[in-house]
Every structure is written in C-alpha cells, then in structure tokens.
Amino acid sequence: xxxxxxxxxxxxxxxxxxxxxxxxxxxxxxxxxxxxxxxxxxxxxxxxxxxxxxxxxxxxxxxxxxxxxxxxxxxxxxxxxxxxxxxxxxxxxxxxxxxxxxxxxxxxxxxxxxxxxxxxxxxxxxxxxxxxxxxxx
Amino acid sequence: xxxxxxxxxxxxxxxxxxxxxxxxxxxxxxxxxxxxxxxxxxxxxxxxxxxxxxxxxxxxxxxxxxxxxxxxxxxxxxxxxxxxxxxxxxxxxxxxxxxxxxxxxxxxxxxxxxxxxxxxxxxxxxxxxxxxxxxxxxxxxxxxxxxxxxxxxxxxxxxxxxxxxxxxxxxxxxxxxxxxxxxxxxxxxxxxxxxxxxxxxxxxxxxxxxxxxxxxxxxxxxxxxxxxxxxxxxxxxxxxxxxxxxxxxxxxxxxxxxxxxxxxxxxxx
Numbered sequence: 001x002x003x004x005x006x007x008x009x010x011x012x013x014x015x016x017x018x019x020x021x022x023x024x025x026x027x028x029x030x031x032x033x034x035x036x037x038x039x040x041x042x043x044x045x046x047x048x049x050x051x052x053x054x055x056x057x058x059x060x061x062x063x064x065x066x067x068x069x070x071x072x073x074x075x076x077x078x079x080x081x082x083x084x085x086x087x088x089x090x091x092x093x094x095x096x097x098x099x100x101x102x103x104x105x106x107x108x109x110x111x112x113x114x115x116x117x118x119x120x121x122x123x124x125x126x127x128x129x130x131x132x133x134x135x136x137x
Numbered sequence: 138x139x140x141x142x143x144x145x146x147x148x149x150x151x152x153x154x155x156x157x158x159x160x161x162x163x164x165x166x167x168x169x170x171x172x173x174x175x176x177x178x179x180x181x182x183x184x185x186x187x188x189x190x191x192x193x194x195x196x197x198x199x200x201x202x203x204x205x206x207x208x209x210x211x212x213x214x215x216x217x218x219x220x221x222x223x224x225x226x227x228x229x230x231x232x233x234x235x236x237x238x239x240x241x242x243x244x245x246x247x248x249x250x251x252x253x254x255x256x257x258x259x260x261x262x263x264x265x266x267x268x269x270x271x272x273x274x275x276x277x278x279x280x281x282x283x284x285x286x287x288x289x290x291x292x293x294x295x296x297x298x299x300x301x302x303x304x305x306x307x308x309x310x311x312x313x314x315x316x317x318x319x320x321x322x323x324x325x326x327x328x329x330x331x332x333x334x335x336x337x338x339x340x341x342x343x344x345x346x347x348x349x350x351x352x353x354x355x356x357x358x359x360x361x362x363x364x365x366x367x368x369x370x371x372x373x374x375x376x377x378x379x380x381x382x383x384x385x386x387x388x389x390x391x392x393x394x395x396x397x398x399x400x401x402x403x404x405x406x
Contacts, residue, residue, distance in 0.1 A: 021401060028394055036391075039383055047376040083390075089397055105386060108379045112372060 024085045031082035038075035042109045045071060046116065068116045073123040076106040080131060099128060169253050169332055169352035172199060176358065177219040180226055182308045184271060184296035193217050193228050203231075203337050203349035212337065212349050220313070222360045224291075225325060227309040229335065232302040239297050240267045241339045243307040244347065246278065247323040248332035253352050255281060258334060260323040264293035264307050265341045271295040276343065277321040283343035286321045313357055327359035 044050040045068050052067070053060050079102050080094075087094045103124055110116040177195030186192050196219055202211030214231040229243055242265040248257040261276040261283060273293035275286040292310040297303055313325040325331060336350040 025394075025398060025401065028397075032387075032391060032394060036387060039380075039387060043376075043380045043383075047380060048372075086390075086394060086397065089401065105383055109383065111375060111379060 021089060024089050028082050028085040028089065031078045031085065035075050035078035035082060038071050038078065039109075042068070042071045042075055046109045046112065048112060065113070065115050065119070068110065068113065069119045069123060072106050072109050072116070072120045073127065075109070076102060076124050077127055079106075080127070103128065169354045170199070170201060172216070172218050172353045172355045174218045174220040174225060174355050174358055176221065176360065179221045179224065180219065180228070180308060182226070182292040182294045182310045184294035184306055184308055186228070186306065193219065195219060198230075201335065201351050201353070203335065203351050205349050209349070211351070214335070214337075214351075216335070216353070218355060220358055223312060223314045225311045225313050225355070225357065227307075227311070227335075229305075229307040229309075231305050231337075233305065235299070235302055237303055238339050239269070239299060239303050240265075241305070241337065242266065242341050242346070243295065243305075244334075244336040244338070244343065245293075245309055245311070246334035246336060247311070247325070248334075249323045251330040251332050251354055253332045253334075253354075257332070260321070261343070262291050262293055262309055262311060263341070263343070264295040264309070266295045266297050266305070267341075269297060275322070281344060288321070290322050325357050327357050330354055330356040 045064070052064050080099070083098060083102065084094050087098075106124055107117065107120060110120045175196045177193075178191070180192040181187060181190070196217050198215040198217055201214050201216045203214055204211040212231060212233075214229055217228040219226045219228075227245060242263055244261050244263040246258045247260040247262070249259050250257055259278050261278055263274050263276060265272050265274070271294055273289070273291075275289040275291060276283045277286045278284075290312055293308065295305065295307045297305050311325060312322070313327070323331070331354070333353050333355060334350055335353065336344075336347040338346040338348045340346040
C-alpha cells in the first residue's frame, strides 16, 4: 500500500514546497514594493521637499512629525519582512548584521529632524525587540 | 526760634524736591518711539540720497514728530535707521515753508542707556546747515553743558533744497565699535538699548537753541556672522547622500530578487 502512495506524497510535498516558495517570493516582492513606496515618501517628507506645515499651526507640525516617523518605521518593517522571506528562499537566516544595516539605512532618513530621529529610533528598537521575541526558537 | 528753623527746613526740602524733579524731567515731549534698526548697505554720508546706489532702500520711513511742548502737534519728520557691522546710520528728512529760515541744525543726543532722563544724555552729534553749507560737530554733555569734543567721532551731513518748500535732509553715522569712540562718547554696545533725542533748531546754541525734539529707543543689533559654509547646500548634500545610498541599495536588492526568481525557475525546471 505504502509503495503506491509514496510517489503521491512526495509529489504533494514538492507541490507544497513550490506553493510555499511562490508565496514567500510574492511576499518578498510585495513587501519590497511597499518598502519602496515608503522610501519615496520618506525622501519627499524627510528630505523636506514636501511639507504639510503652513503657518504656526501646532497640530499640523505634530501630524507632519508623526507622518515622517511612520514612513520610516513602515519602511523598516516591510524591508525586514521582505529580507526575511528573501533569506528564507535562499536558505540562509537573517543575521544581526542585516538587521543593523537596515536599522542604519532607516534611521539616517530622519537625520534632518531631531524629534523624528528620536521617535523613529524608539519605534525601530521596539520593532526589532518585537521581531526577536516572536521568532521560533 | 525752633518753629522758624522748622519752616526753613520745610522750604529747603520743597525747593530741593522741585529742583530734583526739574533735573530728572525728560528732555523731550512725549513718550519715546521704539525703532527697530535694520542691517543694510552703508550709506554715503554726504547729505544726498544716491538713488542709483539704492541708498537707504532697505528700510521704510518712520514718521516722527518734533514737538515744542506735549500739546504741540509737532513738525513731521521722516526717519530711517540702518545698521552695519560698525555703525548706526540715521536719515532725517523734513520740509518747512519757504518763508522759514533755510538755516538750522539737527542734533542727535545719545543717552548712555535706555533712560530718557536728562542726566543720562552724554553725547551729541550735530549737523548745522548755514548758508547752504553744513558743519558736523561732536559734543560731550555734562550736566546739560555742551562741550566740543576734540576728537570728532562719527559723521554727519546735511543739505537743504530750496524749491516750493525748504526740503531738509540730514544723514548721521554713529560708531558702534570701540575703534572710533573715546571716553567722551557714548559707547553703543551690541544687544543694548539706547535712547536718542532728535532735536531741531535754528541757532546753533546748545541747549538753548533747541526748538523741537522727540525721543527714540533703538536696540543695537549684533552683526550676524556668516557660517564658514552654506548650511542649505550642506543639508541638500546630506539629503541627496542619504537617499542616494538608500536608493542604490534598494535597487540592488530588487535586482537580487529578480535574479532569485530566475534561479528558482531554473532549479524547478
């Protein structure tokens, strides 16, 4: 009985693996595209090319800072997801070196604004701790 | 006898009080006007406004009124103040009826502080127009006595144009750095406010010849030093560098993903 079933289960495993790979690849590319969108937004807002602030409206200044922080954090978050899946497809684990590299590339986007820099730093550290805690041991 | 002594004491006390109050009376009529000095190009102090060089163009005129008494409507004058690194410049222009005397003077009395009380005015720069020529003199004031300062610090010039009216123009340059000042000049220090009295008269006798006056307050601004590099260019360079690095690495990462897809397809086939 098992002699007849073996090729089917092997094929099923192969198909499952292929489906997993396709899913991982799709996640890699979609996350990378999303990270790219946030990188462009970060260039526009954190590079001070676009601003929503006019006059001395404090609420707009707060909203502007929150938007800049969120853009950096989301760039880091999606890049981490994309890189994690990419590494999985290549069969290698994500190292601390990769995370630190992404962290630096994210945080330097806020170099023109001390407030955004401070809060982005806190946000990125929080995400790193979160990702570290949820990973399988 | 005792009563008499007491009366004398009272009279002495009252009279000394009156004298003291006279001494501390402001020498101008009305409250001092706050003027904001603006940094600009140094004008040529010659009594003429050179429009080709856009002299005095950086700042708007302030209307001031030289008054003989607090109830007087006053003589309207147009006033400008410009500052550069070492000098504070004043421009004063006013018109008089053609029947009036074409001679006269403008005196800038300088207080050693922002106080407008008489005893604090220690320096005077005076331009006197006489028979269409002008003279500039620097005076030292001690207890309302004007003494000619042997070292003339600053510059002044004046001109009268006789047309339908008498059009007077006065220009002054007051040093704000120690290089051009001596002990008998008020040192106009940066970031300090000083009171100035602008007085007008005909006969160059001081202070008796002063007819009308007004007071202004000006804070001497510290010149802004230019940074050794262009901050805007530095910021732009930083933004371009940061996002270029990010962009190049992101592009390389996308390229690696595309390569990976091909690799996966090759393995699967």
